[in-house]
Amino acid sequence: MKKYLLIISAFMYMVNISAQKLIYQNYYKADSLLKVVTKNYIVNDQLIYSGFTYSMGHYSFPEQQISYPIIYSLSSLNKKFILDKELIYNGKAYNSTMVFIGDSCSYNDFGEKEIKKVSLNGNEFSYFYLPINVVNIIKENRSSLHFINVDDEYYSLGFNNLLGNKFYITVDKNTQLISKITQLKYDDLYGDTYQEILYANYKNNIPYDITVNHNQIVKAAFHLDSVGVKKPSIKVDSISNDISKETISKGLFIIKLNDYNNKILVTEHEDFLAIYEAPINVAVGNEIISFLQKHFNNKPIKYCFLSHHHPDHAGAISSFVNVNAKVVTTKGNVNYFDKLSKSIHTLKGEGFHPSKYNANYIIIDSLSEKTFFKKSSTSVIVYESGATTDHTNEFLYFYFPKQKILFVGDLVIFPKEKIRDQKKRALSVYTLIKSKKLKVEKIYTGWPLKDQKEFGTITDLKNSLLKSYPDLK
Ligand SMILES: [Zn+2]
Structure with a gap:
């Protein structure tokens, strides 16, 4: 009996060791891939995109969509990220602002005057309109980073943000740029679905076309109009300057x-x-x-x-x-x-x-x-x-x-x-x-x-x- 126990415990020990090894191996693989991606992105003061946002609901036929012209201004200032939206509705402009600082988020919806603090949970996907923000969030949550798979053209990595919400990114092996971020999302009507942001037509490592999909239905699609002043990537983790x-x-x-x-x-x-x-x-x-x-x-x-x-x-x-x-x-x-x-x-x-x-x-x-x-x-x-x-x-x-x-x-x-x-x-x-x-x-x-x-x-x-x-x- 004792002998069997010994064998079992030796086996468990080996399983444990190899599980530990696997965790390291997987993480280091993901981390080395992330390093290459990170080098490709720099901070842009401001990027202005224009395009359309699509709404769906009480319209004439099922899944009918109405489009509205929209301008997105994406500004990065130190650790602050500001997403300004200007929506044209019946010829009139409406503004909305989202401000992300660290783990807090403030927001005013179209037509609202006051900007109020809202939960980051559920709003963080907008933060990912810029792929460099994706990279920064991964760096802040490195212990959740893991390698998922690779094929001829892409590899994918997974990570959680500080709220524990799970995201997946797809990286183009050729360009080493993020082409997609995906998140599972529950929808009252469609049930288990996912939302995703597609980054396409990169020039100078800035995506010129961004598409946001919910449940494979386009929610917004916008194209880059102008780039603000470029500056070298801020060392977010800069240690003492003192x-x-x-x-x-x-x-x-x-x-x-x-x-x-x-x-x-x-x-x-x-x-x-x-x-x-x-x-x-x-x-x-x-x-x-x-x-x-x-x-x-x-x-x-x-x-x-x-x-x-x-x-x-x-x-x-x-x-x-x-x-x-x-x-x-x-x-x-x-x-x-x-x-x-x-x-x-x-x-x-x-x-x-x-x-x-x-x-x-x-x-x-x-x-x-x-x-x-x-x-x-x-x-x-x-x-x-x-x-x-x-x-x-x-x-x-x-x-x-x-x-x-x-x-x-x-x-x-x-x-x-x-x-x-x-x-x-x-x-x-x-x-x-x-x-x-x-x-x-x-x-x-x-x-x-x-x-x-x-x-x-x-x-x-x-x-x-x-x-x-x-x-x-
Ligand atoms: Zn001492």
Whole structure:
């Protein structure tokens, strides 16, 4: 009996593994196809289409349609999409506006004066009049993206929007442009039906003809009249624009990540850079890398020193592994950092697929120290003393002897306004300075940034400890 159970559980395990593999494989296939499509679309300020909208209902014979001339103006402004319609009825013009911002939608119907908030649910199909909006919604809901099928001319992908509504797109294999989006739709009369938007006659990757069908009956058909000013595609997921660099001393810099309440140090050497801390995540890491490339003449980042494993200090490690930086850390972090460095990030933002997975480590043993860049004016001594920090089991302090600067990650804070009484974490900094007889004029921290002094002094540190440790020497 036991044997059978074992066989069954082994089988279930394998089914589970292969199911997981399938999910990845399917998603990555869809994602790589989407990447090609994405590149083809740019944001146009305004596109004006004219054509006809068709209504059906209480007319002379079943399924009779009456057509009305209509002008559509499709405007994209930052993350806002505005759909203006002007309908001509009995020689008179009527206007309707729909405004989409994020997951909200406002609307006034023809003849109504006020624009009111409406549910996105049921209205989101109009948002897809522009194929670039389709691409953007898929990017925002990547985890729902999947590959469906392929034939000689087209392939199709499926995705859900944030409301959980399901859509399918058909992409022309030749042009790599979306030719159709489809959604299931219930109709009171016809029952289970679908609605679709057909994009045709692309020129400069703009569809010149758009047709909206409900249940295979044309609801609207319009043709492009004019294109507004073109601009390059807005990077919707753009990360912080708010990184700044300040010089501490020759060859030693502080980089402030203002949006992330975080800071790192950088030393510049003859033909490379070293950074101290890799905060937050890969998106921020890549942003830091491009910032450094720009400000330091593309010098390679050869070393990445990490005080400890917390995300606000090491969350971006794989960005730096990917550019071949050697990682200076402690041995307890290696397995975890290996795991992070192998991770693929496509489900959010612009995505990140590292080309290099294996980090080169320089391990600082427990309670040991190591000097780097001895001949440089910005040499640094790394001390391990996690046991005393009351923060993490392993912790690296970075001491710049020539500048008399000690970098301590998040072990101590120096608020601008007043002295904050601190305990064991801050005491460990004091203990290190005393036990190693370090000459320290400035103590720099990695976190936080806001409302903090540029640096603290030994006196600041001592003052923050006196309440808890009145006998401090
Ligand atoms: Zn921490």
